[in-house]
Amino acid sequence: xxxxxxxxxxxxxxxxxxxxxxxxxxxxxxxxxxxxxxxxxxxxxxxxxxxxxxxxxxxxxxxxxxxxxxxxxxxxxxxxxxxxxxxxxxxxxxxxxxxxxxxxxxxxxxxxxxxxxxxxxxxxxxxxxxxxxxxxxxxxxxxxxxxxxxxxxxxxxxxxxxxxxxxxxxxxxxxxxxxxxxxxxxxxxxxxxxxxxxxxxxxxxxxxxxxxxxxxxxxxxxxxxxxxxxxxxxxxxxxxxxxxxxxxxxxxxxxxxxxxxxxxxxxxxxxxxxxxxxxxxxx
Numbered sequence: 171x172x173x174x175x176x177x178x179x180x181x182x183x184x185x186x187x188x189x190x191x192x193x194x195x196x197x198x199x200x201x202x203x204x205x206x207x208x209x210x211x212x213x214x215x216x217x218x219x220x221x222x223x224x225x226x227x228x229x230x231x232x233x234x235x236x237x238x239x240x241x242x243x244x245x246x247x248x249x250x251x252x253x254x255x256x257x258x259x260x261x262x263x264x265x266x267x268x269x270x271x272x273x274x275x276x277x278x279x280x281x282x283x284x285x286x287x288x289x290x291x292x293x294x295x296x297x298x299x300x301x302x303x304x305x306x307x308x309x310x311x312x313x314x315x316x317x318x319x320x321x322x323x324x325x326x327x328x329x330x331x332x333x334x335x336x337x338x339x340x341x342x343x344x345x346x347x348x349x350x351x352x353x354x355x356x357x358x359x360x361x362x363x364x365x366x367x368x369x370x371x372x373x374x375x376x377x378x379x380x381x382x383x384x385x386x387x388x389x390x391x392x393x394x395x396x397x398x399x400x401x402x403x404x405x406x407x408x409x410x411x412x413x414x415x416x417x418x419x420x421x422x423x424x425x426x427x428x429x430x431x432x433x434x435x436x437x438x439x440x441x442x443x444x445x446x447x448x449x450x451x452x453x
Contacts, residue, residue, distance in 0.1 A: 173328075174220045174228035175199040176243055178206040181260050181287060182234030183299025186215045188332040191301050195331070198224050206296040215299075225250045230328055232285075234260040236396050237267050244274055253279040256325060260285055262349065262393075263400045264312050264342035272314045283325055284312030284342060286349070287334070292388040305333040312342050350404035355412065357394060358405070360387040 173189050175182045178201040190197045200220035201207045210216045218224065225231070225247060233240045240259045251257065257280055261267050268284040275282035289307040291298055309329050313322060326337050340348075363369075364387045372380060398405055422431040 171229050171328075172196040172198065172227050174225060174231040175216075175234060176220065176231070176240075177201055177234035177260075178203075178210050178296045178299070179234060180291060180294050180296075180298050180303075182232065183210065183215065183296035184289075184301070184303035185232055185234065185260075185332060186210055187213075187299055187301040188304055190215050190217070192333070193331045198228065201296075209296050222247070222250055226252050228252070228255055231255060231257045232260060233257065236393055237261045237263055237400055238396065240267055241270050244271055248274045248278045248280075251278060251280045255280045256321070256328075257282045258285040258311075258325065260287055262286060262353065262397045264345045266400045268312050268342040275314075281321055282314070283317070283322070284345075286310040286312075286345065292385050294390045294393070302333060304329075306335045307333065308336040308338055309334045310338045310340060310345055312340060312345055346401050347404050350401055350408045354394075354398060354401060354405050355408040357386050357389055358398070358409065359412070360384055361389060363387065 171194070173185075173195045175186050175197065176199075178186065178199055182199070182201070183206070186197050186199055189195045196217045197215070198218050198220040199207065199210060199216040201210075207216070207219070220228070228251070231251065233243060235243060240261055244257070257271070257275065259267055259271065259282075261284075264284045264286065268282075271282045271284070287304060287307060287309050289304050291300075291303070311322065311325065322339070329337065360383060364384050369384075419431065419434055421427075422434060
């Protein structure tokens with residue numbers, strides 16, 4: 171089995187390490203940054219370069235680039251991918267990526283399944299890639315309508331070899347709606363939160379809650395700008411909702427309304443408890 175990886179950042183680099191160190195797969199990789207590729211070679215995370223010639227040898231191709239770069243790479247190289255090969259992207263948004271890649275796959279005779287690994291770190295680049303980044307993680311898959319279940323099983327088997335423990339199947343639209351809440355909103359809030367003047371003097375006054383809330387403030391502004399703008403409608407809706415909610419807490423404080431504040435806090439606690447209980451029942 172030959173696996174090709176396009177992009178050796180945190181996600182692509184971690185995929186390379188996971189496959190190379192934990193399977194018998196041959197791993198070929200490409201990155202426009204030659205330093206990243208050389209780092210991968212130095213730690214034996216790849217077997218060779220992914221080129222126009224070797225692209226035709228790949229049984230699986232993982233495209234770990236920004237959304238528009240992923241589409242552009244596939245448009246340029248789709249004719250080189252062998253018939254029957256499986257392509258999976260790793261983009262954090264799906265509605266702008268999946269439709270054009272479904273069309274390319276149909277036209278050139280390979281298979282494409284949209285993907286989004288639910289794993290990451292607050293750092294970027296190959297130097298932070300980890301062999302075990304995906305251990306126990308979930309991979310979201312967006313197949314074309316009516317996709318062959320046997321093909322999806324083949325994808326799941328490959329992902330399991332990289333450490334993934336769960337697969338969620340959904341549509342591109344549903345993915346982008348939910349990810350605006352579970353990921354994108356969290357990054358906006360974290361990034362805005364650390365802009366308080368108190369952030370510079372928090373040492374000695376902070377514990378787990380501060381660390382949890384600020385971890386993803388250390389983001390890649392280039393990547394997240396593209397992700398946010400590609401999903402701006404869903405993200406704006408989530409921002410409007412949280413702004414309205416925060417305003418309720420603020421108004422209760424301004425008005426010294428203890429009962430209203432207590433009610434808001436109780437509502438949040440009870441909702442969290444219900445959600446946790448529902449998930450425990452599903453496990």
